[in-house]
Amino acid sequence: MRRACFKFSWIAAALLAPQLLIIFVFFYWPSAQALYWAFTLEQPWGGGNTWVGLENFRKVLSDPYYWSSVRVSVIYALATTVLAMSMALTLAVFVDRQLAGYRAYRVAIIWPYAVAAPAVGLAFQFVFNPGAGIFSYINAVAPGWWDLSRYPWQAVTAIVIAGAWKQVAYSFIFFLAALQSIPRSLTEAAAMDGARPLRRVLDLQLPLLTPTFFFLLVINITDSFTDSFGIVDTLTGGGPFRATDLMVYRIYADGFRGFDYSGAAAQSIILMLLVMALTFVQFRYVERRVHYT
Amino acid sequence: MAEINIRAVTKTFGKTTIMEGVTLDIRNGEFVVILGPSGCGKSTLLRLIAGLEEITAGEIAIGGEVVNRLEPRERGCAMVFQNYALYPHMTVAENIGYALKVAGVPRAERTARVAETAKSVGLGDLLDRKPGQLSGGQRQRVAMARAIIRSPRVFLFDEPLSNLDAKLRVQMRHEIRRIHNQIKATSVFVTHDQHEGMTLADRLVVMNRGSIEQVGTPSEIYDRPASTYVAGFIGSPAMNLLPGQLVAARRGVMLEDGTLLPLPGGEGLRDGLMVQVGIRPEHARMVSPGRGRFDARIDMIEELGAARLCNLVFEDIPFSLLTDARPALAPGAVVGVGFGPGQTHLFDAGTGARIETGAGVSQTDRNPARLRGAV
Numbered sequence: 188m189r190r191a192c193f194k195f196s197w198i199a200a201a202l203l204a205p206q207l208l209i210i211f212v213f214f215y216w217p218s219a220q221a222l223y224w225a226f227t228l229e230q231p232w233g234g235g236n237t238w239v240g241l242e243n244f245r246k247v248l249s250d251p252y253y254w255s256s257v258r259v260s261v262i263y264a265l266a267t268t269v270l271a272m273s274m275a276l277t278l279a280v281f282v283d284r285q286l287a288g289y290r291a292y293r294v295a296i297i298w299p300y301a302v303a304a305p306a307v308g309l310a311f312q313f314v315f316n317p318g319a320g321i322f323s324y325i326n327a328v329a330p331g332w333w334d335l336s337r338y339p340w341q342a343v344t345a346i347v348i349a350g351a352w353k354q355v356a357y358s359f360i361f362f363l364a365a366l367q368s369i370p371r372s373l374t375e376a377a378a379m380d381g382a383r384p385l386r387r388v389l390d391l392q393l394p395l396l397t398p399t400f401f402f403l404l405v406i407n408i409t410d411s412f413t414d415s416f417g418i419v420d421t422l423t424g425g426g427p428f429r430a431t432d433l434m435v436y437r438i439y440a441d442g443f444r445g446f447d448y449s450g451a452a453a454q455s456i457i458l459m460l461l462v463m464a465l466t467f468v469q470f471r472y473v474e475r476r477v478h479y480t
Numbered sequence: 481m482a483e484i485n486i487r488a489v490t491k492t493f494g495k496t497t498i499m500e501g502v503t504l505d506i507r508n509g510e511f512v513v514i515l516g517p518s519g520c521g522k523s524t525l526l527r528l529i530a531g532l533e534e535i536t537a538g539e540i541a542i543g544g545e546v547v548n549r550l551e552p553r554e555r556g557c558a559m560v561f562q563n564y565a566l567y568p569h570m571t572v573a574e575n576i577g578y579a580l581k582v583a584g585v586p587r588a589e590r591t592a593r594v595a596e597t598a599k600s601v602g603l604g605d606l607l608d609r610k611p612g613q614l615s616g617g618q619r620q621r622v623a624m625a626r627a628i629i630r631s632p633r634v635f636l637f638d639e640p641l642s643n644l645d646a647k648l649r650v651q652m653r654h655e656i657r658r659i660h661n662q663i664k665a666t667s668v669f670v671t672h673d674q675h676e677g678m679t680l681a682d683r684l685v686v687m688n689r690g691s692i693e694q695v696g697t698p699s700e701i702y703d704r705p706a707s708t709y710v711a712g713f714i715g716s717p718a719m720n721l722l723p724g725q726l727v728a729a730r731r732g733v734m735l736e737d738g739t740l741l742p743l744p745g746g747e748g749l750r751d752g753l754m755v756q757v758g759i760r761p762e763h764a765r766m767v768s769p770g771r772g773r774f775d776a777r778i779d780m781i782e783e784l785g786a787a788r789l790c791n792l793v794f795e796d797i798p799f800s801l802l803t804d805a806r807p808a809l810a811p812g813a814v815v816g817v818g819f820g821p822g823q824t825h826l827f828d829a830g831t832g833a834r835i836e837t838g839a840g841v842s843q844t845d846r847n848p849a850r851l852r853g854a855v
Contacts, residue, residue: 370563370565372561372562372563372565373565373567375532375552375559375561375565376559376561376565376566376567376626377567377578378532378551378552378553379530379532379552379553379557379558379559380553380578380579380582380626380630381553381579381582381583382553382578382582383553386582390578390582391567394569395568395569
């Protein structure tokens, strides 16, 4: 492929500058700061710091609570991704088939994307409240059966459902766009060839969706590792017994409540490396199965 | 194999009527071409037969069985789409064999039938390619093979040649006709190209604005177009139409400038009726001024190689004629236009319908009532 070459020009540099500045201020600078803090012992009230090498990492990684946080983060990421993507795909297939009222559904399904994570958490706080709503009826039958603040599995289920609910909208938009870009005549040809709707989904639409599927997989996994703070904070606060203490929530808790800036910085670096590694693995092993047409 | 009976079929989308009261009988093993300009409803008619659109009113029967409520897969039709609609993620072999796979045909039999079908359309060594790696003509062949392999009762073609270049189009046209002659399945072919229609069809159906204008063999339609619309649509260059008024007493048509064109036969004509006289460019001759039916001025002469197309102007009306001679005449020169009385067509200027004058071009024993087809 031929590549276009451009001479250096001040106009080009000036046009790029705002974007580069934003990335620098909001990404590279904080990342560099975190990297620096991760190797020092930072005093919470200012007043100098001490170089401690890998001591922060050693401390974090030898903490059994940290490993349970990694474990629950991985569970949360996989569960929300699978749940959100399968729900989004199902809904998109039905909207694409233009069943009755699909226009209303389409708008309704896109809306949750515009809701901020803490608002989602708060809404689900009411949904999952053991003393009100649906679960109060269940608790009336089986007293004490449902209580987010007592049972770890219930708390994890709750944040997974809330997280997935929030991510469905995003995946739905992409799945629907991809489905609608499949030429109608292909579906018709398959119908003439005798394939029923479900068969057409499996043989035709899913294979043609693989590029979108892969893109959403990467985005959803990354998002569920890094963007779960708002839901955890409002819904469970990391509890009970640290059962929902996701990595990103723990960074906040250690850094801003425990004032362990250095430990939080080390955890940020680990989280960043983990997400990068996962993305690398996906590109290396999953992308091979993608048909780009 | 099956006949198709279309009875008073109407199709509306919302408040727009696409097609109204179309009735057509297609015989078993017949190759019917539906011809018309874009938007005339021809593709819709095909899709109604295929079951890709729902019929609003009326009835379609294939092989004697009413198929209105049947899904496309239950109708036994195969369709070749305009853009081929090949499955981009499947190889040529998988594309051709998909219908068999869906039908649950065992792998060994499937492979054998795919290989055989691919060979019959000249795709034998491309079975492992993806559609993206094929040329336009090859994709067309895959689409054909995909239809053939199912041994359908009915073949439906939706402008399958319109994406090919001129040379390939002629070649594929021959191939489609050759395949039809071999397997003899009832075929319905939709096109806006009159050459495709004339060359492929056993019978032509000319459509206009959602209804059928005329049904007949290509030569019947060429010889006796049922309306000014068909007259203008079939034949290239298009038929000349001159406005005039019937003069029963003189058995002729008075043109606007007072010229009288005699009509053959001429019994029972309504005196004073406003009409249009049609003369095909290939039936008109160029003669010396004053020696023909009327004189006209040359506007432009187009060289076609085998012949010359002379664009004339007569009383501000364009009139074209084809001539084998190489007239050494410049634009602006006046020439005479000659044609035999039997080479004129007469149409009612109000309704556009053909008026039989008791004699027409290449008069035969054809029954005009049948000519109009099942309109």
